[in-house]
Amino acid sequence: MYSHTTIGANDLDRARDFYDAALAPLDLRIRFSSPEMIAYGAGGRPLFLVVRPFDGRDPSPGNGTMVAFMAERREQVDACHAAALAMGGQDEGQPGLRPQYHAHYYGAYFRDPDGNKICVCSHHPE
Template sequence: MISHVFLGVDDFERAFRFHAAVMAALGNVPRFRDDARPWAGWQPVGGGRPLFLIGRPFDGGPAGCGNGQMVALLAPSRAAVDAAYAAALAHGGSCEGPPGLRPEYHANYYGAYFRDPDGNKLCVCHHDAPADQ
């Protein structure tokens, strides 16, 4: 259903460091980086889509984030949720909800919420029960 997600950023280098750390914690790999535009993208380890992209807005204006908009990234494990959240906060992100179960969504929903340095809200989540259950 989703081909790609693009987040506008004002400070590309800062944003790249932030998102590269979060993507690495989730096991996603770089697909490209083009400093001339500037923009960059990541993909799942096996390639293909969806892509996660960051860059300066195409129209050259300042980046902005919307009220109520959020991008949720799938994590391969609860430990990856924890690692991505820690990476986000270590690279200038702000907490919007620490890692934990959210049983109001479903019994095994484990997620964390944060904003990147440009104010974009992100979620990292894992939907499966722990392997030892």
């Protein structure tokens, strides 16, 4: 459906530590990295890229912008959220059902150390 999603980070070492922990429950791993970029994925596309902004200015999260990762199981949602908070992420919504979206939507929300809003969700019944 899409090739990749990109967010900016001020400190790629800090971002690597954060996303290594937060994305591990989803089996998303670093696929490649450079001094300017870290790419996470499950193999092939799509990729989730954390980059130093190409224009050299500070990164900033967008208003209304959010990246959502899909989990197969609700316990993965719980584990990602817990790992993100343990790594200094900010809670934006505890794991739980969100029936306003649909009967089986189970999601959690957090912000990374640079303020980017991230969602992890499962659409499967338990």
